[in-house]
Amino acid sequence: MSATVDIAFTLNGVETSIRVPVTMSALEMMRDALGLTGTKYGCGEGECGACTILVDGATVNSCLLFAVDCDGRDVVTIEGLAANPLGERLRASFVEHGAVQCGFCTPGFVMQSHHVLTKSPHADAEEVRRGVEGNLCRCTGYKKIVEAISAAERVG
Amino acid sequence: MTRVERYLVPRTIAEAAGGLRDGNVTIFAGGTDLMPQSKSGKAKFGTCLMNIRRIGELRGIKRTASGFSIGALTTITDLRDSPEIKVGFPALWRASDHFASDQIRNAATIGGNLANASPAGDTLVPLLVFDARVVLVSRPNGALQTRTIPMTEFLVGPGKTSRRPDELLTAVEMDAPPPGFTSRFFKFGTRPALDISTISIGLGAVRDGEKLRNVRVAIGAAAPTPIRAPHVEEALEGKVVDGATIAAAVSAADCDIRPISDLRASEWYRHELVHNMLERMLSDVGHG
Numbered sequence: 495m496s497a498t499v500d501i502a503f504t505l506n507g508v509e510t511s512i513r514v515p516v517t518m519s520a521l522e523m524m525r526d527a528l529g530l531t532g533t534k535y536g537c538g539e540g541e542c543g544a545c546t547i548l549v550d551g552a553t554v555n556s557c558l559l560f561a562v563d564c565d566g567r568d569v570v571t572i573e574g575l576a577a578n579p580l581g582e583r584l585r586a587s588f589v590e591h592g593a594v595q596c597g598f599c600t601p602g603f604v605m606q607s608h609h610v611l612t613k614s615p616h617a618d619a620e621e622v623r624r625g626v627e628g629n630l631c632r633c634t635g636y637k638k639i640v641e642a643i644s645a646a647e648r649v650g
Numbered sequence: 651m652t653r654v655e656r657y658l659v660p661r662t663i664a665e666a667a668g669g670l671r672d673g674n675v676t677i678f679a680g681g682t683d684l685m686p687q688s689k690s691g692k693a694k695f696g697t698c699l700m701n702i703r704r705i706g707e708l709r710g711i712k713r714t715a716s717g718f719s720i721g722a723l724t725t726i727t728d729l730r731d732s733p734e735i736k737v738g739f740p741a742l743w744r745a746s747d748h749f750a751s752d753q754i755r756n757a758a759t760i761g762g763n764l765a766n767a768s769p770a771g772d773t774l775v776p777l778l779v780f781d782a783r784v785v786l787v788s789r790p791n792g793a794l795q796t797r798t799i800p801m802t803e804f805l806v807g808p809g810k811t812s813r814r815p816d817e818l819l820t821a822v823e824m825d826a827p828p829p830g831f832t833s834r835f836f837k838f839g840t841r842p843a844l845d846i847s848t849i850s851i852g853l854g855a856v857r858d859g860e861k862l863r864n865v866r867v868a869i870g871a872a873a874p875t876p877i878r879a880p881h882v883e884e885a886l887e888g889k890v891v892d893g894a895t896i897a898a899a900v901s902a903a904d905c906d907i908r909p910i911s912d913l914r915a916s917e918w919y920r921h922e923l924v925h926n927m928l929e930r931m932l933s934d935v936g937h938g
């Protein structure tokens with residue numbers, strides 16, 4: 495076993511402390527140590543975006559982030575968007591546009607599109623497509639996802 | 651896997667350089683290379699893991715007397731969002747824009763891209779075009795020592811640099827390019843996003859009427875490290891960019907590149923790509 499370190503950070507608005515092995519990823523910490531399983535393990539190597547979380551206001555792949563690097567930072571997972579107005583609109587829009595099939599990619603897409611629309615509230619389809627280029631979906635063919643995100647400003 | 655016994659989070663360059671003196675230390679910044687490499691066994695952790703992300707001095711793009719200094723922790727997103735980079739160093743801006751995905755760009759640092767020294771590292775090609783210098787800091791006996799070396803000296807082989815284990819990469823410096831200098835970057839991959847370059851080309855020059863002066867050409871993923879292409883540069887320097895010049899430059903590329911075959915492309919295909927992409931870029935310059 496490697497050394498462990500005590501870290502403390504804000505997780506979905508709540509002060510959280512935990513002891514983690516220094517080589518653990520933030521994804522493993524969320525799912526296995528903290529029980530937040532909304533963040534998905536797809537590829538484990540930065541290719542699919544299913545593990546997307548927000549750290550200090552920017553999205554990152556939690557499978558590439560060292561858990562210890564969350565110390566002192568503001569971390570939001572898909573669970574943290576439950577009561578968030580834009581998060582709610584995005585979820586409603588995904589459902590309305592049929593952008594969810596198996597749903598495995600959905601938390602990552604919602605996190606990333608939340609970030610895209612926060613940075614650029616009136617993003618056009620091209621900006622949306624560029625914004626989610628790090629998210630893979632094996633089911634929908636992306637068209638409905640891009641439509642859902644583009645419409646999220648107006649939904650609800 | 652090596653047992654990591656210690657974890658360090660230095661707040662200053664001096665503290666980090668002190669920690670590196672003790673030997674078997676693995677540095678991480680964004681983790682986008684180190685995390686997957688350690689999981690696959692390609693990289694082994696030292697006995698000490700050092701998180702350099704809390705070193706404020708390493709962040710940001712600063713103006714210097716001769717140009718710009720880009721701190722090692724500057725992310726690819728920071729580069730892409732910087733008006734100075736977009737206007738003054740368009741080839742570097744383009745490389746940042748075509749880099750991986752938003753999530754990776756938000757985490758990946760320029761220092762990590764340099765230290766990882768992949769033959770396909772995308773910022774390395776434009777940095778070669780801008781004659782960038784890498785700044786390395788160590789603390790051999792109490793006092794800080796700085797070594798500033800050109801990119802060509804820093805990059806030694808695939809994944810190999812001339813950085814000593816006790817040195818921290820703190821910044822990369824670029825002089826403001828000469829007046830009228832324009833630059834471009836082209837990356838070829840098999841899909842638009844999240845692709846490691848099959849080949850990439852950076853091109854910079856001052857346009858002097860019909861002629862090109864101060865020509866600098868760099869090529870990625872076509873040799874053990876990203877390289878400058880002196881034969882191509884010579885074929886273009888002071889020339890009018892017409893069909894004959896382009897043909898000469900394209901065939902000169904064979905003297906500069908030494909591509910390999912791997913899962914992304916064969917050696918033959920990389921030669922073809924360099925020829926065709928260089929031809930396309932130069933025709934574009936000739937018309938523009």
Ligand SMILES: Cc1cc2nc3c(=O)[nH]c(=O)nc-3n(C[C@H](O)[C@H](O)[C@H](O)COP(=O)(O)OP(=O)(O)OC[C@H]3O[C@@H](n4cnc5c(N)ncnc54)[C@H](O)[C@@H]3O)c2cc1C
Nearest residue numbers: 540679680681682683684750758759762763765771772819
């Ligand atoms: C899915 C995916 C897509 C990618 N796409 C691209 C791409 O399009 N183009 C591209 O060029 N790269 C790409 N990469 C590679 C990677 O994202 C970049 O090389 C990135 O810039 C590395 O930065 P980092 O901060 O994450 O480095 P880390 O992983 O933290 O570190 C990388 C290496 O550099 C060392 N290091 C880091 N900082 C310093 C320092 N200041 N001093 C000394 N040593 C240091 C570390 O010890 C480690 O060996 C991709 C990676 C993934 C996973």
Ligand code: FES
Nearest residue numbers: 536537538543557
């Ligand atoms: S699980 Fe992190 S990007 Fe696929």
Ligand code: FES
Nearest residue numbers: 595596631632633
């Ligand atoms: S809905 Fe199944 S992967 Fe996207």
